[in-house]
Amino acid sequence: MNNHTHLLGAHLSVSGGFFNAIENGSKIGCTAIQIFTKSNRQWASKKISQSEAELFIKTKRNSPIKMVIAHASYLINLGSSTVGVQERSYHALVDEINRCHELEIPYLVLHPGTSEKDSQEATLELIGDYIDKSLKETPGSLTTVLIETMAGQGRSIGHTFEQIAKIISRIEDKNRIGVCFDTCHTFAAGYDFTSAEKYEKTFAHFDATIGLKFLKAFHINDSKKELNSHVDRHENIGDGLINIQAFMMIVNDARFLNVPKILETPHSEDLENDKRNLEKLASLLK
Numbered sequence: 001m002n003n004h005t006h007l008l009g010a011h012l013s014v015s016g017g018f019f020n021a022i023e024n025g026s027k028i029g030c031t032a033i034q035i036f037t038k039s040n041r042q043w044a045s046k047k048i049s050q051s052e053a054e055l056f057i058k059t060k061r062n063s064p065i066k067m068v069i070a071h072a073s074y075l076i077n078l079g080s081s082t083v084g085v086q087e088r089s090y091h092a093l094v095d096e097i098n099r100c101h102e103l104e105i106p107y108l109v110l111h112p113g114t115s116e117k118d119s120q121e122a123t124l125e126l127i128g129d130y131i132d133k134s135l136k137e138t139p140g141s142l143t144t145v146l147i148e149t150m151a152g153q154g155r156s157i158g159h160t161f162e163q164i165a166k167i168i169s170r171i172e173d174k175n176r177i178g179v180c181f182d183t184c185h186t187f188a189a190g191y192d193f194t195s196a197e198k199y200e201k202t203f204a205h206f207d208a209t210i211g212l213k214f215l216k217a218f219h220i221n222d223s224k225k226e227l228n229s230h231v232d233r234h235e236n237i238g239d240g241l242i243n244i245q246a247f248m249m250i251v252n253d254a255r256f257l258n259v260p261k262i263l264e265t266p267h268s269e270d271l272e273n274d275k276r277n278l279e280k281l282a283s284l285l286k
Contacts, residue, residue, distance in 0.1 A: 006251065007032035007067050007260040008281055010274040018048075018056040018103065022063050028275040029282070032067040032260040034109070037099040040073050043088060045095055053102050060104075067260045069107040069146075069217055072096045078130040079123040079157060081116035086130065089113070093134045093145075101141040107217055107260075109146045109180045112158035112167060124163055128170025135176050146180040146216050151188035151232040159189040159230070161209040168210065178216035181206075182264075183223075183250070184235070187242050190228035194246045218250060218261040220281060236265050236273070237280045248284040 009030030012021040018035065025033040038045035060068060073096065076089040093110070100108050110131075115123040131145055147167055152159030158167070164179060171177045186193075186202075193199040206212060222240030224233035238244055251261060265277045 005257075006282075006285060007258065008251070008278060009033040009065070009067075009260065010263040010265075010278060011035070011071065012271075012274075018052060019059040022056065022059045022065050022068075024271060025065050026063045028271050029278055031064055032069070032262060033065055034069045034071055034260075034262045034264075035105075036073075037070050037096065037103060037105070038073065040071070041075065042073075043075060043092060045099065048099055048102050057104050068103070068105050069109060069260055069262065070096070070100050070103075070105045072108055072110045074111065076110065077113040078127045079113040079115055086126070090130050090134060093130070094137050097134060097138045097141050097143050097145070100143040101138070105143060107144050107146050107178070107180075109148050109217065109219075111156070112147050112150065112164075114155040115157040116155060120157065120163075121166070123157060124166040125170055127157070128167040131167065131177065132171045132173075135171065135173050141176075144176045144178050144216060146178045148180045148219070149182050149186045149189065151185040152190075152230040153188075153232045156232075159185070161191075161206055165210045168214065174214075178214045179210060180217040180219060181215055182219035182221060183242060183246070184219070184221035184240075184264075185232055187223050187227055188225055188229050188231055188233075190230075192227055193249070194243045196245075196249070199246065199249050212255060215256070215259060218256070218259060219264050220247065220250070220261045221264050222247075234264055234266065237263070237277045244284070247281065248286075251281060251284050252286050 009032035011034040021035045150156045150158040193202040222235040224235045225231040
């Protein structure tokens with residue numbers, strides 16, 4: 001099966017212009033890419049000009065890239081115990097949704113944040129309520145927010161399917177909420193999908209708890225750390241502790257044929273590492 005029938009790609013830099021990510025992705029064989037629409041480590045964002053947006057959209061239409069998704073800033077922490085950080089995070093999320101809308105990006109991946117309160121339940125509800133509020137604040141947008149599965153490192157939240165289901169339960173418009181399944185994070189969180197039996201069990205659990213209809217994207221990363229380590233360390237495909245069979249099952253699962261699969265493996269400036277990982281992933285297609 002040709003990899004161009006699949007949505008495979010990598011997270012790419014927008015240095016020099018949003019359109020550069022499309023051009024670089026095309027060069028290394030991507031059919032999907034992920035970008036930041038602003039600096040991922042700053043609150044402030046530079047307004048996207050109409051010409052920038054038009055060039056990006058035009059470049060994408062004339063490329064083999066069929067899907068672009070965005071990743072939200074790492075600073076956003078809707079579950080913070082500090083009201084000021086909550087509010088700043090909420091406004092930043094609204095801004096990111098609007099930026100995605102301007103660039104015609106359908107999915108925005110979001111780290112749910114950290115649990116700084118005594119009650120984890122209250123934190124999950126707070127995160128869900130702020131996402132719900134941000135979606136209601138952007139009614140004209142078609143962008144869907146995807147909650148990323150986390151490793152459970154430190155105080156991070158969203159490392160169990162039950163936690164993510166709780167967040168989703170607080171959101172009224174279920175058409176604009178989904179999940180990004182990060183293979184490294186989910187493995188580190190204790191979910192095993194390295195054999196056919198364990199794979200089916202994990203995704204059956206996901207379906208029963210959250211619903212497979214909400215799984216809208218994958219981050220495809222191997223893991224430097226072992227199962228249930230709760231340590232988030234990405235590794236090149238085939239070099240970590242998740243076996244190749246797991247990746248083979250994901251890329252060939254008919255249920256996920258139209259779900260973008262984005263590499264966040266270690267980068268090299270010349271994109272050769274992304275290209276190698278992408279080729280390895282494409283070689284698993286049956």
